[in-house]
Amino acid sequence: MDTADAPAADLTFRDAAADDVDTLVALVESAYRGESSRAGWTTEAELLDGQRTDPEGVLEIIETPGSRLLTAERDGRIVACCQLQRRDGHAYFGMFAVSPAAQGGGLGRTVLAEAERLARAEWDAAEMHMTVITAREDLIAWYERRGYRRTGRTSPFPYGDERFGIPRRPDLAFELLVKKLATP
Template identity: 65%
Template sequence: MHFKRAEPADVDRLVDLVQSAYRGDASRAGWTTEADLLDGQRVDADMVRSAIEQSTVLIDDDGAACCQLERRDGYAYFGMFAVDPARQGQHRGRSLLAEAERYARDEWGAGELRMTVIVQREDLIAWYVRRGYARTGEVSPFPYGDERFGRPRRDDLAFETLTKKLG
C-alpha cells in the first residue's frame, strides 16, 4: 500500500470518505460508525481544504483511507482518520496509522503522536491501545452547538486524549 499527501483536487473525495466512515446509514457497513452518537456532517469541504492547506493529509493510493497530521509544539496530532466502510478489516487503517507514525517521527522529528477519541467509543479506543497508544485520562468536552462537527444524539459526549511515544 502506498500513501501520498492529499491535494486540493482530493477535497470532494475526502469529504465523501470521512462522511461514509462515520455518519449515516452507509457508515454502518463498517465498525467505525458514530451514527448512534451523532447525526449530520463529520467534515465539510472547507474543513478538508483547510486541513490540506495548513497540515498534512495522507491518503492511500486508491482513496480508501485518509488521515490528518498536524505539527504541534513538541508532538504531532493525528485526526480525520477514515477508512471506506466497505474496505475496513483489510489492514488499511493499521497501515495508514503506521505510516502516520513514521511520517511524524521521520519527517518532523516528533517524539509523540496524540489524538482524541470520543470516550463512548470503547471499541475504537481498544483498537488504538492494541497498537501501543495509552489512555491519558485527559478528557475534553464535545463542541455542542457547533454543527460543523455533527448533531449529538446524547448529552454526555466527550473526548479522551490518547498518546504514543514514537521512536
Template identity: 65%
Template sequence: MDTNTPALRFRPATDDDVDALVALVTSAYRGDASRAGWTTEADLLDGERIDAGVLRGDIARARSQVVLAEHAGRLLACAHVADDDGRGYFGMFAVDPRQQGGGIGRALLAECERIARERWGLATMRMTVIDARDELIAWYERRGYRRTGEHSPFPYGDTLFGIPRRDDLRFEYLEKAL
C-alpha cells in the same frame, strides 16, 4: 499488514481531492453507509463529519498533511497528521467501510506516525476520541496508544462536529511515544 491487504500507495492530498475526502469521511462515520464498517458514529452523531473549508486549511497549513491511501488509483483511506505545538496530532482517520478490518487503517496509522517521527522529528503522537467509542479506543491501545485520563468537553451546539444524539459525549486524549 494482513496478507489480504491491497498494496497501498500513500500520497498527500491536494485541493482536487477535497470532494472525494468529504465523501469518504462521511461514509465511514455517518448514516446508514457507515454501518457497513465498524467505525460508525451513526448512533452517536448526525450531520456532517468534515467541513470542506477546514479540510482545505489542513491541506495548506505548514507541518500538516492529509495522507491518502490508495490502491489502483482508488481512494481507500485518509488521515490528517500535523505538528501541534511540538507533538504529533492524528485525526480525520477514515477507511472505506467496505474495506475495514483488513489492515488498511493499521498501515495508514503507521505511515502517519512515520511522517511525524521522521519528517518533523516529533517524539509523541496525540489524538482525541469520543470516550464512548470503547471498541475504537481498544483498537488504538493495541497499536501502542494509551489513555491519558485527560478529557475535553464535546462542543455541543457547534454543528462542525456533528449533531449529537446523546448528551453525555466528551473527548478523551490518547497518546503514544514515537
C-alpha cells in the same frame, strides 16, 4: 478478489491536493455518518447525526503549514486518509477514515503505522496525540492495541456547533490518547 480485500502492500501514499476535497469529504462521511457507515465498524451513527466534516475544513487542513492530509490509494482510488499536524514536540493525528468496504483487513493499521513513521522521520515527533470520543470504547481499545494509552484528560464535545455533528446524547466528550514514537 475484491480490491477492498486486497493486501495493504498495494497501497500508494501521497498528500492530498485541493482537487481531492470532495472525494475526501465523501470518504470521511461514509466511514462515520449515516447508513453507509454501518457497513464498517467505525460508525458514529449511534452517537451523532449530521456531518463529520465539510469541504472548507478539509481544504484548511490541506493548505495549513505544518499540517498534511495523507491519503492511501489503491488502484488510483482513495481508500483511506488521516490528518497529521505538527505541534510542539509531538504530532496530532486526526480525521482518520477508512472506506467501510475496506475495513477489517489491516488497512487502518497500515495507514496509522505510515502516519507514525512520517511524524518521526519528517518532524522528529517524540509522541503522537489524538482525541477520541470517550463513548467509542471499541475504537479506544483498537488504539490501545497499537500502543496508545489513555490519559484521562478529556475535553468537551462542541455541542451547538453542527460542523462537528449533531449529538444524539448529552454525555459526549473527547479523551486524549498518546503514544511515544520510537526514534528512527
